[in-house]
Amino acid sequence: MEKQILVTRSSMPEFEEYIEEIRPVFESRWLSNMGKKHMTLIEELKQYLGVEKLDLFTNGHMALELSLDALNLSGEIITTPFTFISTTHAIVRNGLTPVFCDIDPLTCTIDADQIESLITEKTSAIMPVHVYGNVCDVEKIEAIAKKHNLKVIYDAAHAFGVTYKGKGIGNFGDVSCYSFHATKVFHTIEGGAAVYHDDEVGKRLWMLKDFGIQDEETIDLVGPNAKMNEFCAAMGLCNLRHVDGEIAKRKKAAERYRKNLSGITGLRLNCVQKDVNTNSAYFPVFFDPAVFGSDRNEVQAELKEHGIFARKYFYPCVNACGAYRKSYDPDDTPVAQEYSRQVLTLPMFADLTEEEVDRISEVILSCRK
Numbered sequence: 001m002e003k004q005i006l007v008t009r010s011s012m013p014e015f016e017e018y019i020e021e022i023r024p025v026f027e028s029r030w031l032s033n034m035g036k037k038h039m040t041l042i043e044e045l046k047q048y049l050g051v052e053k054l055d056l057f058t059n060g061h062m063a064l065e066l067s068l069d070a071l072n073l074s075g076e077i078i079t080t081p082f083t084f085i086s087t088t089h090a091i092v093r094n095g096l097t098p099v100f101c102d103i104d105p106l107t108c109t110i111d112a113d114q115i116e117s118l119i120t121e122k123t124s125a126i127m128p129v130h131v132y133g134n135v136c137d138v139e140k141i142e143a144i145a146k147k148h149n150l151k152v153i154y155d156a157a158h159a160f161g162v163t164y165k166g167k168g169i170g171n172f173g174d175v176s177c178y179s180f181h182a183t184k185v186f187h188t189i190e191g192g193a194a195v196y197h198d199d200e201v202g203k204r205l206w207m208l209k210d211f212g213i214q215d216e217e218t219i220d221l222v223g224p225n226a227k228m229n230e231f232c233a234a235m236g237l238c239n240l241r242h243v244d245g246e247i248a249k250r251k252k253a254a255e256r257y258r259k260n261l262s263g264i265t266g267l268r269l270n271c272v273q274k275d276v277n278t279n280s281a282y283f284p285v286f287f288d289p290a291v292f293g294s295d296r297n298e299v300q301a302e303l304k305e306h307g308i309f310a311r312k313y314f315y316p317c318v319n320a321c322g323a324y325r326k327s328y329d330p331d332d333t334p335v336a337q338e339y340s341r342q343v344l345t346l347p348m349f350a351d352l353t354e355e356e357v358d359r360i361s362e363v364i365l366s367c368r369k
């Protein structure tokens with residue numbers, strides 16, 4: 001039996017490095033509630049991401065949910081259906097209404113040219129996603145937001161460390177939210193962050209993640225508990241020391257995939273964007289069955305036969321999921337719908353070897369008919 005290759009594998013520091021990092025947490029018995037590791041991680045992330053203001057959360061989803069809350073939005077939010085369900089849930093759980101805009105066929109991010117046609121008097125914000133670490137059309141989105149007085153909240157869960165024209169991607173929009181889940185490029189086991197620019201928004205985020213508490217006797221907001229604990233922050237401090245090396249290794253694996261799989265008819269690779277320094281978070285491939293011969297499901301099954309686990313990320317489209325399909329028609333966003341049927345994200349993680357990439361590529365190429 002060949003060695004199994006899963007779609008992802010978490011980056012880890014050395015065991016001893018983590019133990020040293022949590023030793024003072026054990027000694028102080030300050031385990032959560034904005035302790036030393038939490039505060040240090042905020043500072044180090046600001047530096048790494050090239051941003052000025054940032055707060056930490058239990059996970060990326062809570063960063064999204066509380067950011068929408070902190071911005072005092074109402075009515076409709078224009079967003080993409082080609083994302084992880086969390087983006088849309090964050091909107092709906094705030095009592096807001098998602099309005100789905102189709103995606104750009106090259107970048108898989110929200111099609112900025114279609115946003116304006118979806119704006120109504122109820123629209124209060126745009127919520128795009130930097131899918132697969134691909135950068136949204138941030139300039140066009142900013143111009144639209146300015147013209148119509150809308151807020152912009154980026155779901156940057158895939159975009160840790162990504163820069164556009166030399167600027168950290170978190171600098172765009174009113175808020176950008178990162179996920180530090182174990183499967184992401186950088187992780188804190190579970191965790192997330194919101195980069196913001198307005199101090200009032202920052203104050204609200206800080207209170208909202210702690211039940212809305214301002215001080216012992218002042219609780220003016222209604223918030224959940226979304227505080228990052230010290231053990232997660234410590235894992236983040238360790239992982240941050242190694243993240244550049246991990247991204248470099250991902251890039252090597254991605255290059256190898258590109259070498260093996262580019263120029264194959266019926267098989268499309270993810271775009272390479274000008275002015276973008278990517279993080280190689282994912283390696284999506286899109287199969288056109290009429291040309292390639294096999295469809296995405298057949299390729300996935302064949303890979304599985306060989307102990308290789310690829311994922312349909314994202315399928316179904318959000319507007320085709322049970323939670324939303326009663327209120328929406330996925331055929332309103334035909335590109336997203338088609339891509340969700342064609343996509344397979346191949347195994348991608350720092351420790352993926354070139355031999356493994358070759359093995360995966362060979363199985364895929366054997367599916368051509």
Ligand SMILES: *Cc1c(COP(=O)(O)O)cnc(C)c1O
Binds near residue numbers: 060061086157181190
């Ligand atoms: C991972 C992810 C989230 C949610 O982040 P968690 O840390 O798992 O809560 C949200 N949006 C996208 C696009 C993601 O990939």
